[in-house]
Amino acid sequence: MRSRDPELNQQRKAMILKAAAACFVKQGFHAASMKDVCAAAGMSPGTVYHYVRSKTDIIRGIIEQEQAITADLLRPLVDAEDFVAAFHAALDAIAASITQDDLILSAEISAETLRQPDLQALAAAATSEAAHGLGLAIERGQACGQIDVSLVPEQTANTLIALIDGLLWQATLFGAEQMVQQLTSAKQAVSRMLDVPERSR
Amino acid sequence: MRSRDPELNQQRKAMILKAAAACFVKQGFHAASMKDVCAAAGMSPGTVYHYVRSKTDIIRGIIEQEQAITADLLRPLVDAEDFVAAFHAALDAIAASITQDDLILSAEISAETLRQPDLQALAAAATSEAAHGLGLAIERGQACGQIDVSLVPEQTANTLIALIDGLLWQATLFGAEQMVQQLTSAKQAVSRMLDVPERSR
DNA sequence: ACCTGAACACCGTTCAAGT
DNA sequence: ACCTGAACACCGTTCAAGT
Numbered sequence A, B: 001m002r003s004r005d006p007e008l009n010q011q012r013k014a015m016i017l018k019a020a021a022a023c024f025v026k027q028g029f030h031a032a033s034m035k036d037v038c039a040a041a042g043m044s045p046g047t048v049y050h051y052v053r054s055k056t057d058i059i060r061g062i063i064e065q066e067q068a069i070t071a072d073l074l075r076p077l078v079d080a081e082d083f084v085a086a087f088h089a090a091l092d093a094i095a096a097s098i099t100q101d102d103l104i105l106s107a108e109i110s111a112e113t114l115r116q117p118d119l120q121a122l123a124a125a126a127t128s129e130a131a132h133g134l135g136l137a138i139e140r141g142q143a144c145g146q147i148d149v150s151l152v153p154e155q156t157a158n159t160l161i162a163l164i165d166g167l168l169w170q171a172t173l174f175g176a177e178q179m180v181q182q183l184t185s186a187k188q189a190v191s192r193m194l195d196v197p198e199r200s201r
Numbered sequence C, D: 001a002c003c004t005g006a007a008c009a010c011c012g013t014t015c016a017a018g019t
Helices: A006-027 A034-041 A045-051 A055-078 A083-097 A100-115 A117-143 A153-174 A176-194 B006-027 B034-041 B045-051 B055-078 B083-097 B100-115 B117-143 B153-174 B176-194
Strands: none
Touching (some): A006 A045, A034 A055, A055 A083, A083 A117, A117 A153, A153 A176, A153 B176, A176 B153, A176 B176, B006 B045, B006 B055, B006 B100, B034 B045, B034 B055, B055 B117, B083 B153, B100 B117, B153 B176
């Protein structure tokens, strides 16, 4: 496991993750065999297992990659001047950047998350962190008089995250295109949820 | 497959579904082997395959059972006098009746749904139907002057369903207990989303 | 028809052997 | 260290054989 050539190690592992992600999208996590992953990565089983502990370890690597992307999407919200507008923009950014393959892969990962306690802890921690960040942003919005002060920041953040997760699941079921249409209603919902009564006119 | 004794057939199949559900909750759909399911059902592999076409066919049976339960939960909404109050009550009912095992099982099923096109069609149809029913209920609420008329009924219904699905996923991640706490915020969100401005004050 | 359990093709992972 | 591929234990499903 310890490598003498850390660069090669990292490079090979990235190749394996990429090949595996493609296989998982095409066939699903369990239907894709390690033989398939090995073939896609152009390595023998032994070589793959030299860089990766197990099939689950591959999922762990992909989760870590996805978390970085999610963090990037949420970052602008934390120090936005106008939280609601920034949140609308984030929804648009998600809808614009997400592909059907991404949706399938992350659903596949969510499912596997349930089975591996350490993966579940990883996912729960990521969600908690996101909720905490969003909560801070909501507090700021309240301080600015933009968000209704009767809302509990962290719980409201969780509600918003639940909404996003649910929309993504619907996009997975019905296809990524329908999300664009659904977004109008979702944005309206977010505005009405958060805005102070005077502003909501 | 054709049975000479339909009653026995149905009884045995129900036994298999129940035993399988328990195994899937304990170990996950893919980690639970048919050998495990056979042992839990007290039958030999050949016998199980006499009543069930495949491992996936078991999932199909469980989905059909779950859809009946969901329909029961939504029914009161369609002809409720006060939609928002009825929706709050439905959220409470879901939170009260759901167990950690239910959550795990339905997440397990959702994941498998992605892999089998016919299962996905089944799930999509069920969601569409629920959205349609909710949409009608929202239209009625609008006609009564209880729900803001600027909301598009069916899209709003989809948004509400997305919110519920997201909350259930969070409950799966963080445990069923946290949902009770989260519910306060979720209900508040629903009220603010739907209520006409005069009422929301 | 209903049931059994051995048998088949295939899976994730390991490990002796090479370089 | 890095890589190979045969080998191991196990999987979902089938099927000849019993009743």
